[in-house]
Amino acid sequence: MSTPHPDAPDVIRSAYAQLGVTDLAASRWFWVDMLGFHVQHEDAGTLCLRGSDELTHHSLVLRSGEQAALDHIAYRVRTPDDVDKAEKFFTELGRPVRRVPKGQGTPGVGDAVRVIDPLGFPVEFFYDIERAERLIQRYDLRHGAEIARLDHFNICTPDIPAAYAHYQSLGFGCSETIEGDEHELYAAWMYRKQTVHDVAFTGGVGPRLHHLGVATHESHQVLRAADLFGSIRKEHHIERGPGRHGVSNAFYLYLRDPDGHRVE
Incomplete structure (x- = not known):
């Protein structure tokens, strides 16, 4: 782990992403009916969703807006x-x-702080979040692709070195990098929870979200x-896959939702 x-605040893990969507009904079809997220909260403009293994209020929030974007x-x-x-x-x-x-x-989140971090990304830090019903053994409620949990942000x-240095300052460890012959840093995968990564950085035009990573129990x-x-x-x-990649040799599939948000 980094020092x-x-x-710096003591980060536990990647917790949730909030996306702006232009058609909430179409997004509900994609994320709930097809991928199998469970609806924890729903109103005219908001959906709060979670996977079957998650015990907190949500790991994905969809909010209706005029344009598709990362909130x-x-x-x-x-x-x-x-x-x-x-x-x-x-x-x-x-x-x-x-x-x-x-x-x-x-909805469901307690006192929080939202910042624009040094990389230009909108990021929230929070501690308190409502607990949710345990669904791990509610096989009768599983549907679609049976998503279990949020895994990571990409x-x-x-500026990959700047991203790496910033997340090091937050205590993130590194599980994998892509480097040039002179050790130029082109990409990095960093973690706080005990998985391969909570966040990954890919070089390119930004700041922008590349994809959300979600996990299933079985290939x-x-x-x-x-x-x-x-x-x-x-x-x-379906954008790409199924296939395998990364240091974990993960079996993956890239999808695009109705607004073009990418999920792995």
Whole structure:
């Protein structure tokens, strides 16, 4: 693990992403009916979704808007004091910082801090989030591709060394890099929870979201996702795969939702 900056908040894991979508009904079909997310909260403009293994209120939020966009990615921190630390840490970096009291932000989330980080990404840090019913053994509720949980964010930035240094300052460790002959850093995979990564950086035009990574229990559920889209002649949502890649040799499939958001 990296040695974090002494004033940095103690991040536990990647927690959720909030996406802007232009057609909430079409997005519900894709993420809920086809991929198998469970609906935890729904109103006229918002869907809060979670996988079958997740015990918190949501790992994905879809909000109706005029254009498709990343609203923010969110990390959970270890204690309520770490929310205060996040506010101070990013303020001292000279970054835009906004406190979001409980009830004024995303449903289910307590007191939070939203920042524009040094890479230009909108990022939320929070501790408190509502608990949700345990669904791990509710096989009767499983449907679609049976998504189990959010796994990671993959983001694009033109300055990979700066991204690496920033996430090192937050205590993230590194599981994999892509480097040139002179050790130029082209991409990196970094983690806080005990998986291959919570966030990955890909070189390119940015800041922008490359994809959200979600996990299933079995490889056949990845194939099932492809079969589901193919069976109803919606295979245009499949971008690449199935196949294997990465240091974990993960079995994957890239999909695009109705707004073009990419999910792996």
